[in-house]
Amino acid sequence: MSAPTLDDTLVRALVADAVTAPSQHNAQPWRFRYARADHTLTLDADPDRALPQADPTGRGLHLGCGAALLNLRVSAAHAGLHAAPALLPDPRRPAALAAVRLDASGEPVDPDLVGLHEAIHARHTSRLPYTDREIPPPVRTALLAAAAVEGACLTFLTGPHRETVLDLITQAEGYNRLDEARDAEQRRWTHETTAASPADDGIPDYAFGPRSPDATAPVRDFAGRRAQPGRAYATFERRPQLATLSTPGDAPADWLRGGQALQRVLLRATRQGLVSSFATQPVEWPDLRWILRDPVSGAGHVQMILRLGYGPEGPATPRRPVDQVLTITP
Known part of the structure; x- marks a missing residue:
């Protein structure tokens, strides 16, 4: 397998997949920063999108950002990239939730993650009634x-x-x-x-x-x-x-x-x-x-x-454009 080209277009595609993750009230409390020099994506919490009443400790915010991080890993694996996250990489910056170095070496990636990629854009929360069919x-x-x-x-x-x-x-x-x-x-x-x-x-x-x-x-x-x-x-x-x-x-x-x-x-x-x-x-x-x-x-x-x-799929809910959540630096 040839190594993928790790350019800005691919990084934007990875983040576009990441932000389909669910978050409390669909507040989308995340920001991404990509440093071209070391091929690292940093996931930051967005304090302007916190929910001080429903989520005073930030627990729900972290859950939503963790879900986006998993999507990022799945998307990277689908693109042939390794993306091992380091959680809370900087004690001086509690808003920095994860740092992910993207490795385009061309080595085999986790097939289980690759297999989940097609579900990223198919998954939507369904608040509709379900059937009584039991999950096997x-x-x-x-x-x-x-x-x-x-x-x-x-x-x-x-x-x-x-x-x-x-x-x-x-x-x-x-x-x-x-x-x-x-x-x-x-x-x-x-x-x-x-x-x-x-x-x-x-x-x-x-x-x-x-x-x-x-x-x-x-x-x-x-x-x-x-x-x-x-x-x-x-x-x-x-x-x-x-x-x-x-x-x-x-x-x-x-x-x-x-x-x-x-x-x-x-x-x-x-x-x-x-x-x-x-x-x-x-x-x-x-x-x-x-x-x-x-x-x-x-x-x-x-x-x-x-x-x-089992039941009807829920409708897609809106997401912010990638350019609003991603910053790319040299």
Whole structure:
């Protein structure tokens, strides 16, 4: 295999793939800097896109940036590049989350990463109702393995624990609606779709999905307190297939690893024909988050609740142009 040409066009293509990653409220809290001299891409947190109410510690920001980092690794592997990230490379700059040196030596790359590339642009969050078709054990095993490769643990919820988590999702959704500051923050990152002023971030109304008639849908309702005339109602699946993603620790490096694991699971799920969404509400409330762990077999720190299954694909949500998030230096 010949070595790829590592030029600015290829770097832009890598970042274009990276930024398709999900992030809390689709805030896209990342910046990339590419140094031509040493072929290094640096991933920085964008503090202007932080969510101080829903994410005061920056945990969710790190998860989103970790997901973008995994996409970058997948895209690089697809291009024939090695891209081993160094997490938190500069203690003096906490906003520098990862440094990735791109190696165009032409040596074989990880085929598992290459195989995930076609899922990068196919994966979209689906807040629509899913069917009640169960995910087969071999597919679940593949998703568990995807998380484990990145040092995280994916656990499918069953029995009373699953019911407890569903209750926590409903409770946390209610807490969010009663919290003035959180509701205002969510409004900032949601918007109506207009041709006159298209947005390039946040959650557009067409991606909210339908309301549940009994207000127990296992997804976040981004409409919040707002009335949406003409918005459809729909019945969601009777037994949502939920999984928690946990990491051994709960520090910034763990959050970045968790974000990479999350995205690896999502891409693998997409390749397996699954759709997915998130239920982040209980994870955002410290007094609810600790209850998410299985009281019998749970370990580690829950970073995300995933809803997985079979159903309609969700619509694509907007992304900022590459030129807004990438800086290239000599």
